Amino acid sequence: MVLFPNTDITIYNRYFDKIESLDKYQRTVIKKVNWSSKRKLVIGKTVGDKGATVTRVTTIIVDKLDNYISPKQFKKVPDADRVNYFTFGVGDKIVKGNIDFEVTDINELNKNYDDVVTLTAANPLSHHWEVEAE
Template sequence: MFVCTRGDTMAVLFKNADITLYNKYYDLNSDTYKYQRTVIKGVNWQGKRNGIVSDKGLLLADSTLIFIDKLNNYVSPKRFAKLSDEDRTNYFTFTIGDKIVKCEVDFEITGTKPYRPADLENEFDDVIDIKSVNSLSDHFEVEGV
């Protein structure tokens, strides 16, 4: 694991990337899903390839594990969903299915071409969907594919 102790707290040790997180939320005013963009600096991004041998041969799958220090503007997914439009801009969360890009980007997902989630994936390398989130006392471990 890539964390180190500072006094009685832990911190991500090898900060090798910045990320852009896209939180999906339902907008009651427009009756549509929207995405809120948040940049998080100084995370540890680890890409890995998993292999399984089965009766069908070798199956390979890429996945990513991201270690992120806990930040004061994080809220739980349920709390994030209940925030007003005004308050939501001050917070972020990690929810299964949200998107993360490995780098700081200013691409806004609006839902219309050329600013759809699929366009994000076509425009940038290293775009993942969150598949699991492990909240530890001092940091998050976010896994995606």
């Protein structure tokens, strides 16, 4: 169990709808997680980049849940069954809070909500996940 839960999150998992031939996003609310953000100085992030940038790094601690499946499995799940699962896929969007907003255009999240991050890594630990996002 997460020791210091301080919020709920809403994750938007991207998947490809074969019938409509476009990317769609499935919304899943995960309750009682620990959300922690800090600013991080990044120096020379790319070749030829001589400057320094400041970015916000977010770490989210999530209890392991039975309806989690790997990103590769999530892509293979039939559309009708997908609502029963979620994943931590690189590039998926996470919003702080319990968000009741179905996405048709992912850019709408940034326009409508303050704490929107993009998942960059997920590390399984013994009883929980450590999710990193920017």
